[in-house]
């Protein structure tokens with residue numbers, strides 16, 4: 082019996098990287114079946130980025146080893162999840178919208194509340210009502226108001242993306258807005274941590290100062306007193322580590338920050354996200370920032386977190402590239418995405 086043709090898909094930001102990756106992974110004998118640009122996803126649109134390039138290739142024989150066979154996968158349909166799924170026969174429109182929101186990651190009770198037939202405005206289509214309620218819930222975006230807000234602290238669980246985001250924000254504010262930006266890292270004493278952020282800072286020609294305790298923090302802030310914007314990176318703490326959270330709380334207070342951005346990965350399980358929200362609220366977090374949009378199955382967790390915390394969203398990050406994979410949050414773009422009407 083002939084072995085079935087094995088098909089793989091590859092994604093990359095541009096054709097050159099994509100083809101290099103195909104060559105590296107499957108060699109020169111793969112047959113290129115299709116090469117196209119995907120429409121940008123919602124956060125990519127916010128960052129003004131085109132969608133990724135996608136190559137579909139047929140892998141050459143001979144039959145794969147078991148390990149390779151695991152990697153080969155059938156070509157998924159063009160859109161694995163239709164953006165606006167067709168209603169089930171006889172399904173009322175409100176129930177269909179609720180189902181759509183749940184598929185995009187909203188908690189069932191929140192989806193039910195948003196897609197509730199009551200209080201519909203005169204002559205308003207159900208979808209428009211839900212969109213309006215989503216926008217009310219999300220509130221306006223809360224990016225940094227450079228000029229008015231000078232000292233920013235990023236807090237959040239380990240691995241959420243704080244350091245990367247500090248580098249992105251610093252880079253964008255310095256390169257695109259021409260601001261003088263300084264960085265202070267309270268994460269300097271973990272092996273390699275200072276080097277990570279200092280490398281970014283050097284590349285962008287910015288000053289990065291380490292600080293471990295209140296005195297050093299004061300001195301660092303003093304040295305950066307001429308900067309337009311000072312970004313303070315912190316160490317991730319386990320929300321259950323009350324003692325080190327208290328220490329961090331003291332340092333955040335010492336920093337007298339104008340904004341405290343609670344950085345969360347959108348891939349976090351809802352229960353863990355609630356736990357982090359509760360723990361970091363005590364540190365004075367006044368807005369949210371979501372990372373790893375590119376890894377998330379669905380963006381509904383952003384809405385769940387806003388609903389649970391009452392905090393607005395500042396930025397969203399969708400990739401590891403510094404500084405460009407960070408954009409000001411857009412409640413309208415997220416609402417359109419959730420309702421499946423995004424272009």
Ligand SMILES: Nc1nc2c(ncn2[C@@H]2O[C@H](COP(=O)(O)OP(=O)(O)O)[C@@H](O)[C@H]2O)c(=O)[nH]1
Nearest residue numbers: 239240241242243244245372373398399400401
């Ligand atoms: N895919 C993806 N990875 C990210 C994003 N932001 C950060 N990361 C990665 O997440 C990991 C942890 O990031 P880091 O900034 O060190 O997190 P921290 O512990 O909160 O400072 C690193 O490998 C980053 O490259 C993002 O938006 N998307």
Ligand SMILES: [Mg+2]
Nearest residue numbers: 243244268315
């Ligand atoms: Mg870090």
